[in-house]
Amino acid sequence: MRNAPFLLLILAVVAAVVGCAHKPDPAPIGPAPWIAWRSNRLVSVAGTNGWTTLAGLHWLREGPNTIGTADASPIALPPGSAPPVAGIVTRTGMLARFKAARGVVATIDGAEVSEAALRSDAGNAEPSVLRIDDLSITVIQRGERLGLRVRDPKAPTRLNFRGLDYYDHDPRWRIEGRFEASAPGRTLAIDDVTGAVNQERSPGSVVFTLGGQEHRLEALSDEETHDLFILFRDATAGETTYGAGRFLHVALPGADSRVVIDFNHAYNPPCAFTGFATCPVPPRQNWLPFPIEAGELKYRGDHP
Secondary structure, X not given: XXXXXXHHHHHHHHHHHHOOOOOOOOOOOOOHHHHHHHHHHHHHHXXXXXXXXXXXXXXXXXXXXXXXXOOOOOEEOOOOOOOOOOEEEEEEOOEEEEEXXXXXXXXXXXXXXXXXXXXXXXXXXXXXXXXXXXXXXXXXXXXXXXXXXXXXXXXHHHHOOOOOOEOOOOHHHXXXXXXXXXXXXXXXXXXXXXXXXXXXXXXXXXXXXXXXEEXXXXXXXXXXXXXXXXXXXXXXXXXXXXXXXXXXXXXXXXXXXXXXXXXXXXXXXXXXXXXXXXXXXXXXXXXXXXXXXXXXXXXXXXXX
16 A cells, blocks of 8 residues: 555554553544644644643742642642752743752753743743753743743643544545735734633634535634634534634635635644643634534543
8 A cells, every 4th residue: 555654654653652551543544644734733732742741830929939849839840740849930020030949950941050031932932941850841921920831741641641533534624715814913802711811913814615605714823833823613512522612724825815724624722631721712703603524523531
């Protein structure tokens, strides 16, 4: 079979990435780009830096915040993952600074430090990565809040990962549409699961026809992937797919404003796998009244 070596490689990646009791599902059948996308998707969820490694989200109070595994620690790290007192993160306004406890080996962006500033992800910046033993800690900014996001490759959500499930690939859900640009600088109010409301840049909408009716999805700009990012919900939500909705990326249009909306690439937000994510929620205008039986299905596992 011509694609056999490619499929064997995908299975090897699955086995290496997950590293848990879950047995790899049978090799998917579909176009090679879709199969490769599924492999990359698995890494993003169950890899050593994937969403299932999230082991904590702690909002910083103004002033010093002690972090460690001690029961009395204001910011409790996973038991056994770090010293009882690992250090102090001091918040001053929207700035954070880490100071290691005596004898604790810590690095920031690969360099060993005793004390240093921590860059947050504000403005889509790449945050500093503080490492203590196997833990990696980053600072996130959500509105006026600063938080510590803790990742642990030994997190139960990763060790007990149940795999990803999908509808069979269906070319009928690869739909041609058009892009309608909005006025320059337009933003869209997007709620997240923490209750915050963020104004996100919206360059326009993707418009497509299905069953003789025209439908519209408001798009956001994804500065990291350089494409259109769509939050949507459909009639499968809460039944066969994640209840809050799913995510989808659409390539930027060409000069003719044409786009391809491939719902086979719809996927679950991080909140489907962990309680420590801050997922955006699809705006009401992106709720579709019909089922989209394509893309990623509801996760079979549990999470905190």
